[in-house]
Amino acid sequence: MGDVKGRTYVYKNSLEWEEERKGLLSSGEKPGFMVATPPEFKGHPNIWSPEDLFVASVNACIMTTFFHYAERNKLQFLSYKSNAEGILQFVGNKFIFSEIKIVPLIVVGDSSDADKARELIGVSEKNCLISNSIKSRVSIIPEIKITG
Amino acid sequence: MGDVKGRTYVYKNSLEWEEERKGLLSSGEKPGFMVATPPEFKGHPNIWSPEDLFVASVNACIMTTFFHYAERNKLQFLSYKSNAEGILQFVGNKFIFSEIKIVPLIVVGDSSDADKARELIGVSEKNCLISNSIKSRVSIIPEIKITG
Numbered sequence: 486m487g488d489v490k491g492r493t494y495v496y497k498n499s500l501e502w503e504e505e506r507k508g509l510l511s512s513g514e515k516p517g518f519m520v521a522t523p524p525e526f527k528g529h530p531n532i533w534s535p536e537d538l539f540v541a542s543v544n545a546c547i548m549t550t551f552f553h554y555a556e557r558n559k560l561q562f563l564s565y566k567s568n569a570e571g572i573l574q575f576v577g578n579k580f581i582f583s584e585i586k587i588v589p590l591i592v593v594g595d596s597s598d599a600d601k602a603r604e605l606i607g608v609s610e611k612n613c614l615i616s617n618s619i620k621s622r623v624s625i626i627p628e629i630k631i632t633g
Numbered sequence: 634m635g636d637v638k639g640r641t642y643v644y645k646n647s648l649e650w651e652e653e654r655k656g657l658l659s660s661g662e663k664p665g666f667m668v669a670t671p672p673e674f675k676g677h678p679n680i681w682s683p684e685d686l687f688v689a690s691v692n693a694c695i696m697t698t699f700f701h702y703a704e705r706n707k708l709q710f711l712s713y714k715s716n717a718e719g720i721l722q723f724v725g726n727k728f729i730f731s732e733i734k735i736v737p738l739i740v741v742g743d744s745s746d747a748d749k750a751r752e753l754i755g756v757s758e759k760n761c762l763i764s765n766s767i768k769s770r771v772s773i774i775p776e777i778k779i780t781g
Contacts (some may be wrong), residue, residue: 490671491723492722492723493674493720493721493723494671494684494720494721495718495720495721495771496671496682496684496685496687496688496718496721497688497716497717497718497719497720498685498688498689498692498716499692499714499715499717500689500693500696500714500715501712501713501714501715501718502696502712502713502714504699505654506700506721508693508713509687510673510692512681512689513679513681514678514679514687515680515681515685515760516666516681518666518772519704520689520693520696520697522697522700522701523642523644523695525642526697527698527701530662531658531661531662531663532663533660533664533762534644534693534697534760534770535645535664535690535691535693535694535696535697535762536642536690536694536763537644537646537660537663538643538686538687538689538693539687539690539694539763539766540644540645540646541646541648541658541660541668541686541688542683542684542690543683544646544647544648544658545656545658545668545683545686546680546683546684546687548648548650548656548668548683549654549668549669549670549674549676549682551752552654552670553670553675564649564657564698565650565771566648566649567645567647567648567649567650568645568646568647568649568650569645569646570643570644571643571644572643573641573642573643573644573646573762574638574640574641575639575641579760579762579765580762580765581762581765581766582762582763584768587660588692597696606659608770609766612727613729614683614684614727614728614729615683615684615687615723616679616730617727617728618687618729618730618767618768618769619766619767619768620765620766620767620768621713621766623748
């Protein structure tokens with residue numbers, strides 16, 4: 486990424502309450518979508534919650550960081566799919582996300598690419614800027630498959 | 634919320650690479666949407682990035698936590714709109730979100746509700762479960778307006 490020292494980036498978004506416990510999330514030209522309190526906290530089903538967005542940001546950061554290292558290391562992967570699970574717990578006297586588990590399934594063409602993919606997903610976790618910014622423990626359990 | 638001690642909740646989502654540096658984010662019956670590396674890291678414009686989702690999760694958590702305290706304290710508010718800004722900085726030898734600034738604009742009907750809204754937005758920040766889970770400094774700069 487060249488000389489990154491001293492670089493600063495700003496990410497902006499807006500949220501506007503609509504009704505009950507729902508609001509519209511927007512950010513520039515990106516497609517807006519509804520967010521709401523989740524059902525378990527007296528909210529609404531089938532709408533993205535703050536909790537979902539938090540866990541999704543970690544899942545997505547591992548993926549985009551992996552893309553970066555895959556390109557830099559000339560790793561060809563055939564597919565990448567990743568399941569994430571965030572554990573919200575009442576610890577002390579407050580709720581916190583204690584752990585986020587990420588299970589990336591990466592398909593590659595041969596065993597040397599499999600080794601490389603396994604190494605690079607580890608590097609991606611260490612260098613994910615969202616992992617760096619949170620207190621939750623992030624566990625990555627990669628599954629690497631080779632197609633014939 | 635009754636007796637919350639010992640409670641645990643799990644939030645799940647899936648991400649599937651589509652092409653270039655883009656993937657489709659999904660979670661149960663919620664409407665899926667694309668996420669991608671942002672343009673400043675060799676990605677794509679006008680698509681939600683992991684960085685955006687992270688900042689949005691904080692903005693949304695402050696809003697939903699405010700809903701909770703407003704109901705509990707019988708505060709009637711007429712509108713709620715909130716702008717968020719996340720500052721990503723290269724610190725030491727890595728990028729981290731050093732600060733997230735949230736500017737909620739809350740409209741209420743009279744000055745006693747204005748005082749209550751100002752107090753409850755502070756309480757919401759202290760009790761937002763995403764704030765509790767991140768290292769970034771979260772600053773709330775509320776603007777409370779009274780309609781005649």
